[in-house]
Amino acid sequence: xxxNLKDVAKRAGVSVPTASRVLSGSxxxxxxxxxxRVLQAAEELDYVPNVQAQGLLRGNTGMIGVLAGDVGxxxxxxxxxxxxxxxxxxxxxxxxxxxxxxxxxELAYFKMLQAHxxxxxxLAGSGLADQDYQERLSSRxxxxxxxxxxxxxxxxxxxxxxxxxxxxxxxxxxxxQHLVDLGHRDVGVLxxxxxxxxxxxxxxxxxxxxxxxxxxxxxxxxxxxxxxxYTGAGNLLEQxxxxxxxVGSADQMAMGAMAWLRDQGRVVPADLSVxxxxxxxxxxxxxxxxTTVRLPLRQMGEAALQIALEEPDAAEQAAVRWLGTExxxxxxxxxxxxx
Amino acid sequence: xxxNLKDVAKRAGVSVPTASRVLSGSxxxxxxxxxxRVLQAAEELDYVPNVQAQGLLRGNTGMIGVLAGDVGxxxxxxxxxxxxxxxxxxxxxxxxxxxxxxxxxELAYFKMLQAHxxxxxxLAGSGLADQDYQERLSSRxxxxxxxxxxxxxxxxxxxxxxxxxxxxxxxxxxxxQHLVDLGHRDVGVLxxxxxxxxxxxxxxxxxxxxxxxxxxxxxxxxxxxxxxxYTGAGNLLEQxxxxxxxVGSADQMAMGAMAWLRDQGRVVPADLSVxxxxxxxxxxxxxxxxTTVRLPLRQMGEAALQIALEEPDAAEQAAVRWLGTExxxxxxxxxxxxx
DNA sequence: TACAGGCCAGAAAAGGCTTTCTCAGCCTAG
DNA sequence: CTAGGCTGAGAAAGCCTTTTCTGGCCTGTA
Numbered sequence: 001x002x003x004n005l006k007d008v009a010k011r012a013g014v015s016v017p018t019a020s021r022v023l024s025g026s027x028x029x030x031x032x033x034x035x036x037r038v039l040q041a042a043e044e045l046d047y048v049p050n051v052q053a054q055g056l057l058r059g060n061t062g063m064i065g066v067l068a069g070d071v072g073x074x075x076x077x078x079x080x081x082x083x084x085x086x087x088x089x090x091x092x093x094x095x096x097x098x099x100x101x102x103x104x105x106e107l108a109y110f111k112m113l114q115a116h117x118x119x120x121x122x123l124a125g126s127g128l129a130d131q132d133y134q135e136r137l138s139s140r141x142x143x144x145x146x147x148x149x150x151x152x153x154x155x156x157x158x159x160x161x162x163x164x165x166x167x168x169x170x171x172x173x174x175x176x177q178h179l180v181d182l183g184h185r186d187v188g189v190l191x192x193x194x195x196x197x198x199x200x201x202x203x204x205x206x207x208x209x210x211x212x213x214x215x216x217x218x219x220x221x222x223x224x225x226x227x228x229x230y231t232g233a234g235n236l237l238e239q240x241x242x243x244x245x246x247v248g249s250a251d252q253m254a255m256g257a258m259a260w261l262r263d264q265g266r267v268v269p270a271d272l273s274v275x276x277x278x279x280x281x282x283x284x285x286x287x288x289x290x291t292t293v294r295l296p297l298r299q300m301g302e303a304a305l306q307i308a309l310e311e312p313d314a315a316e317q318a319a320v321r322w323l324g325t326e327x328x329x330x331x332x333x334x335x336x337x338x339x
Numbered sequence: 340x341x342x343n344l345k346d347v348a349k350r351a352g353v354s355v356p357t358a359s360r361v362l363s364g365s366x367x368x369x370x371x372x373x374x375x376r377v378l379q380a381a382e383e384l385d386y387v388p389n390v391q392a393q394g395l396l397r398g399n400t401g402m403i404g405v406l407a408g409d410v411g412x413x414x415x416x417x418x419x420x421x422x423x424x425x426x427x428x429x430x431x432x433x434x435x436x437x438x439x440x441x442x443x444x445e446l447a448y449f450k451m452l453q454a455h456x457x458x459x460x461x462l463a464g465s466g467l468a469d470q471d472y473q474e475r476l477s478s479r480x481x482x483x484x485x486x487x488x489x490x491x492x493x494x495x496x497x498x499x500x501x502x503x504x505x506x507x508x509x510x511x512x513x514x515x516q517h518l519v520d521l522g523h524r525d526v527g528v529l530x531x532x533x534x535x536x537x538x539x540x541x542x543x544x545x546x547x548x549x550x551x552x553x554x555x556x557x558x559x560x561x562x563x564x565x566x567x568x569y570t571g572a573g574n575l576l577e578q579x580x581x582x583x584x585x586v587g588s589a590d591q592m593a594m595g596a597m598a599w600l601r602d603q604g605r606v607v608p609a610d611l612s613v614x615x616x617x618x619x620x621x622x623x624x625x626x627x628x629x630t631t632v633r634l635p636l637r638q639m640g641e642a643a644l645q646i647a648l649e650e651p652d653a654a655e656q657a658a659v660r661w662l663g664t665e666x667x668x669x670x671x672x673x674x675x676x677x678x
Numbered sequence: 679t680a681c682a683g684g685c686c687a688g689a690a691a692a693g694g695c696t697t698t699c700t701c702a703g704c705c706t707a708g
Numbered sequence: 709c710t711a712g713g714c715t716g717a718g719a720a721a722g723c724c725t726t727t728t729c730t731g732g733c734c735t736g737t738a
Contacts, residue, residue, distance in 0.1 A: 001398070002486040004694055015718045020696060028697090029716060046482050051454045052394040053694035056723045059340070061391065061455065063434070072420040081411040088437045088444075093451060095402070095434045098427045105427075112432060115390045116400065143385050147341035226624070255624050262626070285565070285594050287601070287626030343724060354688045359726060367727090368686060392724035395693050682737085690729075700719075708711085 003045045012041035023049065055117055059148055064094045064305065065113035067125045069101040073224065074280040075250055075297065079124050079154060082301025090309070101126040101193070103133050110140050120150045120308040124301070127156030127197040134158065150312065152304045156197045162319040164304045168198050168277075171293035171325030172205025175247065175275055178291070178327060183336035184245040184273060185215030188236040190257055191249040192224035199249050202277060206247065218243060229256030244272060244336040251276035251283050251292055258286065258332070269334030279328055288331030296323050342384045351380035362388065394456055398487055403433045403644065404452035406464045408440040412563065413619040414589055414636065418463050418493060421640025429648070440465040440532070442472050449479050459489045459647040463640070466495030466536040473497065489651065491643045495536045501658040503642045507537050507616075510632040510664030511544025514586065514614055517630070517666060522675035523584040523612060524554030527575045529596055530588040531563035538588050541616060545586065557582060568595030583611060583675040590615035590622050590631055597625065597671070608673030618667055627670030635662050 009019040014034050021028045022038040030038075041047075055061035064087055068076040080096060087094045095113065099106035106125050113121050121144060123137075138159045141151045145160070152162045179187060187210050192199045203219060210217050220236045222228040229248055233256060237243055246261075248254030254276030261268055268274050268288055276283065279294035303321050348358040353373050360367045361377040369377075380386075394400035403426055407415040419435060426433045434452065438445035445464050452460050460483060462476070477498045480490045484499070491501045518526060526549050531538045542558060549556050559575045561567040568587055572595060576582055585600075587593030593615030600607055607613050607627055615622065618633035642660050 006694080016694090017696075017718060018716090020694095024696070026696080031716070034717085048450060048453045048482070048486075050395070050456065050694050052391040052400065052456055053723085054696080055391040056389070056395060056694080056725095057696050059723090063455070071423045072417075077416055078411075084410045084435070084437045088439065091447070091451070093434050093436065093455060095432050096423070097432065098423045100427065108430070111387060112430070114387045116402070116432060117389065117391055143387070147387075226620075255621070259624055281565075282594070282621045282624075285598055285621075286624065345724080355724090356689085356726075357687060359724095363726070365726080370686070373687085389724050392693090393726075395695090395724080396726050398693090680738085682735105684735080685733090687732090688730090690727100692727080693725090694723105696722090698719105698721080700717105702717085703715090705714080706712090708709100 002050075003047045004050065005047070007045055008038065008041045008047050011045060012037040014038060023047070024054075060117040060119045062092060063116060063118045064092050064308075065116070065118040065121045066094060066096045067099055067106055067109055067113075067121065067123050068096060069099055069124075069126045071096060071098045073250075074252060075224075075278055076124055078280060078297035079301035079304075082298035082303075083122060083305050084301075085298070086302050086305040086309075099125050103128065103130075103136075107136060107140060110137070110144070114140075114144050114147065114149070117147075118149060120152070120305070122304045122308065123151065123153035123156070123158065123161070124304070125156075127153075128195050129197050129200055130195055150308045152308045154300050154304050157320070160318055162307050164300050164307065164321050164323065166295050166300065166323050167325055168201035169205040171277070171295070171327070172202040173209050174325070174327040175277075175291075175293050176206045176209030178329060178333065179245050179247075179273065179275070180209060180213045180215065182245075182273065182333060185210070185213065185336070186240070186242045186244050187215060187217050188233075188240060188243040188246045189217060189219045189249060190229040190232045190236065190246065190253045191219050191221050192253070194221045202249050224250050224253060226252040226256040226259070229253035230260045233257040233260040245333070246272060246274050248274070248276040251278045251280045251290060254290055254292070254332075255286065258290075268332050271337060273333040273336070275333050284330070286332070291330045291333040292328050294326040294328050299323060341389075342386050343389065344386070346384055347377065347380045347386045350384060351376040353377060362386070363393075399456040399458045401431060402455060402457045403431050403647075404455070404457040404460045405433060405435045406438055406445055406448055406452075406460065406462050407435060408438055408463075408465045410435060410437045412589075413591060414563075414617055415463055417619060417636035418640035418643075421637035421642075422461060422644050423640075424637070425641050425644040425648075438464050442467065442469075442475075446475060446479060449476070449483070453479075453483050453486065453488070456486075457488060459491070459644070461640075461643045461647065462490065462492040462495070462497065462500070463643070464495075466492075467534050468536050468539055469534055489647045491647045493639050493643050496659070499657055501646050503639050503646065503660050503662065505634050505639065505662050506664055507540035508544040510616070510634070510666070511541040512548050513664070513666040514616075514630075514632050515545045515548035517668060517672065518584050518586075518612065518614070519548060519552045519554065521584075521612065521672060524549070524552065524675070525579070525581045525583050526554060526556050527572075527579060527582040527585045528556060528558045528588060529568040529571045529575065529585065529592045530558050530560050531592070533560045541588050563589050563592060565591040565595040565598070568592035569599045572596040572599040584672070585611060585613050587613070587615040590617045590619045590629060593629055593631070593671075594621075594625065597629075607671050610676060612672040612675070614672050623669070625671070630669045630672040631667050633665040633667050638662060
């Protein structure tokens with residue numbers, strides 16, 4: 001059906017190895033005459049090499065695999081954009097797998113990428129703070145590394161795996177300090193699932209400062225989505241009308257909160273302050289523009305792939321690259337209203 | 340390095356074919372005794388099958404390839420989400436390629452997917468209205484189809500290729516009629532590149548109605564990004580202060596326009612109306628909420644993959660699935676201010 | 679008892695490519 | 709003029725699986 005190397009060789013009147021040497025960019029010498037004939041034959045027949053066959057020999061196909069929780073979540077999609085930017089520059093194929101933040105799915109997809117003999121797997125996944133999960137993931141990663149692959153995790157550090165990290169806690173501290181400075185002492189948090197690493201770190205940072213200032217933190221866990229936070233904001237404020245500031249553990253949750261407040265006729269930040277995390281693209285275009293802790297999501301993706309493509313550290317030390325956060329004070333936070 | 344079938348067979352004390360029959364889900368009979376031993380050996384050794392080798396025999400690896408212009412553009416990313424939803428349900432691997440709206444890159448990536456023996460290629464790409472481009476793409480598609488692959492294009496119809504379409508023109512007509520009804524006769528358009536099919540169709544629809552009502556359409560082509568439209572809105576309004584409504588040929592461009600207007604202290608929709616196309620997720624959360632022509636982007640992605648996974652039409656007729664648009668009137672459009 | 683026919687394990691082939699390995703032919707140097 | 713050394717083409721082996729193909733053993737029947 002498809003044209004193969006044998007067809008090309010036959011048409012060019014040479015042997016298969018000769019054709020291979022010309023077309024695969026080998027440095028084995030081939031006389032210009034034959035070389036031209038091969039090139040021409042390949043062109044005429046529209047020869048497309050079979051990466052499977054090549055991969056069978058090379059051990060991998062150069063494919064990059066990415067494990068992401070939810071492709072629709074800006075947190076992941078902006079990291080994926082970063083990965084793509086690097087990949088596109090190098091003409092690499094990127095396979096994105098959506099784990100739906102499910103442990104079994106994440107492991108199954110990881111195994112699938114391994115079955116496809118991906119060269120690199122980037123774990124942009126959920127990063128659960130769960131012993132059993134960590135162990136299983138770690139053991140799968142080890143198996144993949146043994147097969148000659150490269151693994152980089154973003155966010156959650158995993159044993160023996162290169163890692164791109166961001167200091168969520170210190171970002172949260174900065175944000176909390178900003179709120180405290182504005183007089184907020186009763187802060188509601190619309191948080192993602194309680195077992196996700198980044199959420200835990202952010203809550204810890206917030207709690208430290210708010211409670212340190214004699215305030216209270218009221219946390220409501222839910223799905224990390226705009227719509228869930230919309231509902232959640234209502235619940236939280238009904239239960240605790242004294243809240244003066246709402247923080248989303250991700251920007252889209254802050255957006256949900258703002259939407260709910262708007263629908264209730266409450267004015268941000270005059271009535272309530274709102275802030276988020278991540279600084280997704282649209283945060284600046286909201287009204288009021290969202291105060292948020294910026295994470296360099298794109299760069300995190302870029303860095304992950306770059307690390308993966310570098311020579312592995314000879315010392316067998318897992319590399320860790322820290323990236324910083326930055327508090328962006330915009331228009332959605334203001335002085336706490338007097339109670 | 341990696342564990343292969345031979346290792347499993349040896350450990351289980353059986354031949355390679357027997358191990359294969361157990362592990363690959365063949366219906367060839369294997370005695371329960373041996374079957375168990377194979378299963379156990381595979382488990383113990385953490386055997387991960389080699390999809391390359393399988394693909395070499397089967398002809399493809401079941402991978403789905405997607406050609407998208409820009410992964411960061413919500414237009415593409417929401418379609419990709421739809422594709423992922425279907426793919427995740429069926430446990431398929433999805434490789435996303437970013438063509439950067441470049442013809443050569445698109446073709447190169449298409450060829451690469453072909454080299455990887457993808458089972459399906461979805462062209463969510465640029466859809467240029469260019470004779471030469473169409474022919475080259477068509478010929479590559481034909482080559483891929485010959486090799487037993489499936490191709491579906493979204494938006495641009497391509498000869499002999501299944502297609503998911505949306506009636507951009509009628510959507511544009513609806514929007515234009517809405518603007519005309521509000522009294523707008525001088526409409527500025529922040530449009531994407533002039534050679535992109537969807538842009539052409541949208542402009543045609545707008546022009547038909549606006550000019551039909553005795554109005555004028557002032558088009559400014561540029562990059563289909565928020566930032567370019569921000570600049571573009573300034574240019575357009577400086578040159579034509581008489582404009583009473585701005586339309587972005589995609590929502591993010593309308594967002595750019597709104598941002599510029601806000602920065603200039605102009606009020607939407609009192610001073611100027613703004614509208615967009617696509618209805619990306621955040622359109623509803625802008626202030627004012629964006630009037631837009633909704634495209635079922637997710638569904639388009641879903642439909643594309645579903646078509647690709649169905650049995651090909653025996654009649655060799657390229658299937659075409661039309662999806663509808665819907666005008667969503669929100670808060671960003673209002674009566675034209677008197678001049 | 680003998681033979682046809684199932685059942686199922688294993689040997690062999692195939693799939694497309696790359697990489698030794700072999701060796702023919704030619705050039706150069708002694 | 710011959711031996712040794714290059715150059716480079718092609719034969720063969722190998723990568724990992726799956727799918728015939730072969731054939732031994734056993735059952736059932738004549």
